[in-house]
Amino acid sequence: MIMNNDWDALFDQEIQKEYLLNLRYFLAREYKTKQIFPAKENIFAAFKTTSLKDTKVVILGQDPYHNVGQAQGYAFSVPSDFPLPPSLKNIYKELENEYHVQVHRSGDLTDWARQGVLLMNTVLTVEAHKAFSHSKMGWQNFTNEALRWINKKDGPVVFMLWGNSAINAKKFLDNPKHLVLTCAHPSPLSASRGFFGCNHFRLANEYLKSYGETPIKWI
Numbered sequence: 001m002i003m004n005n006d007w008d009a010l011f012d013q014e015i016q017k018e019y020l021l022n023l024r025y026f027l028a029r030e031y032k033t034k035q036i037f038p039a040k041e042n043i044f045a046a047f048k049t050t051s052l053k054d055t056k057v058v059i060l061g062q063d064p065y066h067n068v069g070q071a072q073g074y075a076f077s078v079p080s081d082f083p084l085p086p087s088l089k090n091i092y093k094e095l096e097n098e099y100h101v102q103v104h105r106s107g108d109l110t111d112w113a114r115q116g117v118l119l120m121n122t123v124l125t126v127e128a129h130k131a132f133s134h135s136k137m138g139w140q141n142f143t144n145e146a147l148r149w150i151n152k153k154d155g156p157v158v159f160m161l162w163g164n165s166a167i168n169a170k171k172f173l174d175n176p177k178h179l180v181l182t183c184a185h186p187s188p189l190s191a192s193r194g195f196f197g198c199n200h201f202r203l204a205n206e207y208l209k210s211y212g213e214t215p216i217k218w219i
Contacts, residue, residue, distance in 0.1 A: 045073025077109035
């Protein structure tokens, strides 16, 4: 598990902890005997692409997409040749509402990641067609620690926490230099209860600009 960036220090810290040793044994067995997403080499894709130093925005997801070929290792993102999942459709709908332009783009969000948007799920693996199947295997120990590290940054960082699962992470985020934005999840089951109209993308860029940071090109 080498990120080739400053996240390596986090891995070095966590690698010998019992939860991660157990998780590695569990995943070695799961990948041999079952269909697990994302591909093993993409589990930490978000960390490899967006270094700690470069992280300006964190969008916190839940667990990876569990249908074949969708999960890339980035929260909410799918390969460019895949249809948009419902939650991502609603994310683009909110972008259209905020910027008053039509969004014509694939579901591949790696360009956001390269601009400093850490697209991190709280659980980094899943069994095929079984949502939340790895949610009790210890991943949150790792991703919560990553959030603590980001929280220590001098700033600014904007955290977008969508839905109750993500909002629970707010307890790790107490640095006054950061902006924490919360609302309903973009899922069709909840988007109309607060995700639509949240204005998070514009608010994030306004906050970054107020600190002299380059805003994210969302569209």
